[in-house]
Amino acid sequence: MKRQLPVIITFIFAVIGILLQIxxxxxxxxxxxxxxxxxxISSFAVIIGLASLVRHHATKIRRRHKDQFFSFVTFTALVxxxxxxxxxxxxxxxxxxxxxDNLYRHIMVPxxxxxxxxxxxxxxxxxxxxxxxRTWLAGTLLVSGFIVMLGRVAFxxxxxxxxxxxxxxxxxNTAAMRGIMIGVGLGMVATAIKIMLGxxxxxxxxxx
Amino acid sequence: MMTKDKNVWYEKLLAIPKPVIYIIMxxxxxLPVLFKMQVSTYVTDEVQRIYDHMEQLYQxxxxxxxxxKAIFIAFDYDPxxxxxxxxxxxxxxxxxxxxxxxxxxxxxxxxxxxxxxQDMHLxxxxxxxxxxxxxxxxGYGYPFVQAIIALATDVKTFFASDKAGNDTRDLPLxxxxxxxxxxxxxxxxSGTSYPESWVTYANGLYGKMVVTGSxxxxxxxxxxxxxxxxxxxxxxxxxGAAEYEQLVERLEKELNGSDVRAYLETLYDGKDxxxxxxxxYTPEFTPEEIQLSLARRNTARQxxxxxATAHFYVIILIIIGxxxxxxxxxxxxx
Amino acid sequence: xxxxxxxxxxxxxxxxxxxxxxxxxxxYKFAEHLFVGTSVGYTIFVSYTNxxxxxxxxxxxxxxxxxxxxxxxxxxLGIVVGFLYFSRFSQNWSWVSRYPISITVGYLxxxxxxxxxxxxxxxxxxxxxxxxxGDSLLxxxxxxxxxxxxxxxxxxxxxxAGPLLVFGVFVVIVYFFFSLKNNNPVVRFxxxxxxxxxxxAFGASFGYTFMGRISLFIGRMNFIFHEWWPIFKNMVxx
Numbered sequence: 001m002k003r004q005l006p007v008i009i010t011f012i013f014a015v016i017g018i019l020l021q022i023x024x025x026x027x028x029x030x031x032x033x034x035x036x037x038x039x040x041i042s043s044f045a046v047i048i049g050l051a052s053l054v055r056h057h058a059t060k061i062r063r064r065h066k067d068q069f070f071s072f073v074t075f076t077a078l079v080x081x082x083x084x085x086x087x088x089x090x091x092x093x094x095x096x097x098x099x100x101d102n103l104y105r106h107i108m109v110p111x112x113x114x115x116x117x118x119x120x121x122x123x124x125x126x127x128x129x130x131x132x133x134r135t136w137l138a139g140t141l142l143v144s145g146f147i148v149m150l151g152r153v154a155f156x157x158x159x160x161x162x163x164x165x166x167x168x169x170x171x172x173n174t175a176a177m178r179g180i181m182i183g184v185g186l187g188m189v190a191t192a193i194k195i196m197l198g199x200x201x202x203x204x205x206x207x208x
Numbered sequence: 209m210m211t212k213d214k215n216v217w218y219e220k221l222l223a224i225p226k227p228v229i230y231i232i233m234x235x236x237x238x239l240p241v242l243f244k245m246q247v248s249t250y251v252t253d254e255v256q257r258i259y260d261h262m263e264q265l266y267q268x269x270x271x272x273x274x275x276x277k278a279i280f281i282a283f284d285y286d287p288x289x290x291x292x293x294x295x296x297x298x299x300x301x302x303x304x305x306x307x308x309x310x311x312x313x314x315x316x317x318x319x320x321x322x323x324x325x326q327d328m329h330l331x332x333x334x335x336x337x338x339x340x341x342x343x344x345x346x347g348y349g350y351p352f353v354q355a356i357i358a359l360a361t362d363v364k365t366f367f368a369s370d371k372a373g374n375d376t377r378d379l380p381l382x383x384x385x386x387x388x389x390x391x392x393x394x395x396x397x398s399g400t401s402y403p404e405s406w407v408t409y410a411n412g413l414y415g416k417m418v419v420t421g422s423x424x425x426x427x428x429x430x431x432x433x434x435x436x437x438x439x440x441x442x443x444x445x446x447x448g449a450a451e452y453e454q455l456v457e458r459l460e461k462e463l464n465g466s467d468v469r470a471y472l473e474t475l476y477d478g479k480d481x482x483x484x485x486x487x488x489y490t491p492e493f494t495p496e497e498i499q500l501s502l503a504r505r506n507t508a509r510q511x512x513x514x515x516a517t518a519h520f521y522v523i524i525l526i527i528i529g530x531x532x533x534x535x536x537x538x539x540x541x542x
Numbered sequence: 543x544x545x546x547x548x549x550x551x552x553x554x555x556x557x558x559x560x561x562x563x564x565x566x567x568x569x570y571k572f573a574e575h576l577f578v579g580t581s582v583g584y585t586i587f588v589s590y591t592n593x594x595x596x597x598x599x600x601x602x603x604x605x606x607x608x609x610x611x612x613x614x615x616x617x618x619l620g621i622v623v624g625f626l627y628f629s630r631f632s633q634n635w636s637w638v639s640r641y642p643i644s645i646t647v648g649y650l651x652x653x654x655x656x657x658x659x660x661x662x663x664x665x666x667x668x669x670x671x672x673x674x675x676g677d678s679l680l681x682x683x684x685x686x687x688x689x690x691x692x693x694x695x696x697x698x699x700x701x702x703a704g705p706l707l708v709f710g711v712f713v714v715i716v717y718f719f720f721s722l723k724n725n726n727p728v729v730r731f732x733x734x735x736x737x738x739x740x741x742x743a744f745g746a747s748f749g750y751t752f753m754g755r756i757s758l759f760i761g762r763m764n765f766i767f768h769e770w771w772p773i774f775k776n777m778v779x780x
Binding site: 227230237238241242288289290291292318319321322347348350351353357365366367368369371373404407408409411412413423424425427428429432435436437438444445446447495496499500503507510511514515518519522 | 545563564581584585588589591592593595596597600601604646650653654657658660661662665666668669673674707743746747750751752753754755756757758759760761762763764767768769772773776
């Protein structure tokens with residue numbers, strides 16, 4: 001009931017998924033209803049993730065954690081953003097919609113973008129401190145990296161790097177990435193079959 | 209144990225503090241941006257193919273005006289990667305609106321939904337495109353596999369309403385174009401592995417032509433798909449965006465003249481403004497909006513100069529680091 | 543004026559995050575927590591308006607409105623099953639959430655087997671034998687083209703492109719498949735060429751990765767110098 005039945009259900013729906021691709025009759029008659037059904041169930045998974053996150057921050061505030069001020073900031077931002085956006089959705093020509101758009105464009109977007117922009121500094125510092133051509137293979141990696149970096153910004157006399165970069169990407173890079181992709185693809189298909197047959201059950205979580 | 213003599217030149221080099229590296233990096237990038245330095249960029253085959261396919265789609269639509277095909281854009285990115293992917297999206301939308309190719313779109317990431325929608329309205333405003341007739345933004349395409357399956361049959365069953373809350377059955381564009389049969393090209397703009405999923409399902413199962421606009425971080429791994437034609441084109445990073453921007457700008461100058469400011473200022477003169485719903489955009493430009501619209505046409509190409517200086521800087525850093533390292537190793541061996 | 547104020551807030555938040563480069567500080571922490579809060583709040587909004595309404599509620603209401611009772615019952619059942627996810631919050635009943643998980647995982651897993659096999663394995667293997675134009679990659683004609691017009695470009699892009707690609711895929715696959723130490727001559731011979739191909743590919747990835755990271759920073763500089771600054775200048779000058 002707790003583990004056996006879910007494994008059987010997994011197998012049944014996996015078979016349905018396969019049949020929906022190979023059987024034209026099933027495709028014509030059942031694909032839309034089954035698709036909509038699964039989509040509506042999957043939508044609740046996102047809601048659960050959000051509920052967990054909100055609960056985590058609410059607990060921090062309730063327990064008066066030393067960083068509770070910042071949890072307050074998070075919680076307030078969460079409530080304001082959600083409320084204003086939902087009101088703006090129902091009143092699209094109102095100030096609320098404009099306010100929601102501005103919150104998104106001028107608060108969420110710059111914060112999100114700048115968090116990742118920090119990586120430019122970290123990568124340059126890491127490149128200086130850690131990238132050493134200790135072996136001939138590491139040297140090959142560095143030379144290839146230099147050629148691509150120069151090649152992708154090449155102009156005028158540097159265009160030779162552009163040509164070499166094109167060749168590097170189309171031949172050795174494609175060959176290596178393809179080899180990796182085939183290996184990963186085989187692993188993915190094997191894991192999918194293991195899940196379907198109930199050999200792999202980690203998605204059910206721990207406990208009885 | 210060898211003690212390090214910190215006054216030796218290579219030890220000084222290896223001990224350069226991080227703030228110094230950061231500050232130099234800041235100036236190396238900020239100065240070219242500030243002075244609007246430009247370097248020319250060459251167009252690669254991968255991007256030229258995208259442009260050519262769009263032009264073929266335009267030709268097809270001209271020959272079959274009652275059976276037009278649209279492009280589908282998946283804005284599978286969020287603000288974290290918009291610096292690279294927004295310019296590509298803008299260039300693609302410009303090309304589509306310039307050629308009257310209908311556009312249907314969704315976003316694959318929850319935090320990117322408004323970004324995709326706002327991008328579409330911003331560019332649509334530059335060409336007087338009408339929401340619901342020339343372009344539609346469906347909203348959040350989740351769960352992904354089910355969304356693609358729905359796009360193969362009838363996307364209106366999956367999206368009962370679009371992002372703005374309109375019933376999808378009432379939108380004129382979706383009355384005729386609602387599945388893969390009437391979609392000529394699928395664009396996946398993404399910083400994650402969504403393009404692989406588009407290739408797996410849209411191309412693998414339904415034979416659709418997939419174009420990828422990806423961040424530079426992910427671009428290298430898509431070349432195998434390019435070689436097999438599972439992807440018909442690839443815009444990799446800011447460079448790819450700059451190439452496509454360049455091609456589209458040439459087209460825009462050909463069609464609308466080289467004075468873009470004058471074109472924008474007079475775009476809505478004499479037009480029936482009642483067809484434009486102000487919930488999406490106001491059909492007139494303020495001076496700031498014109499300024500931003502002009503800047504937006506050049507974003508990726510202007511980014512190539514600071515990109516070049518940053519690349520030179522890091523290559524020099526790595527070479528210096530290695531020279532100092534090997535000098536230290538040689539000294540230690542003695 | 544309104545746009546200038548909002549853009550100045552965006553500028554302040556950008557600089558607040560950049561302040562972390564020097565050290566962790568209160569302003570950065572504030573910006574970080576604001577980011578988490580607004581992201582989650584926005585995701586709640588998207589989940590309600592772009593997930594729950596169009597995917598759960600509106601189709602159910604539409605089926606009822608159209609009089610399609612069978613579809614309405616079917617979708618209603620889906621909503622009930624979806625609600626079983628909430629049992630995760632209970633210690634004693636959390637096992638009930640395995641049912642909706644097993645439905646979605648099972649369906650997605652089954653659906654993905656054939657497309658993944660086709661896109662990632664079969665098409666890739668096919669592409670290693672035949673190019674999109676239908677010609678074989680190990681093509682003596684292309685080698686002939688090089689001898690007719692012996693240029694560097696023809697050598698690398700025509701004559702040797704196919705053989706190098708085929709050889710590269712082969713040695714990389716052998717390298718990954720036979721990862722344990724092996725005395726077989728094919729495995730031993732493949733090791734160094736495979737490593738060269740892999741190092742060249744990883745070097746190219748590094749180059750692209752660096753390009754990507756810098757682009758994100760360029761984006762922020764563009765915002766400051768080409769979006770905020772012109773508006774500030776316009777405001778100050780009149």
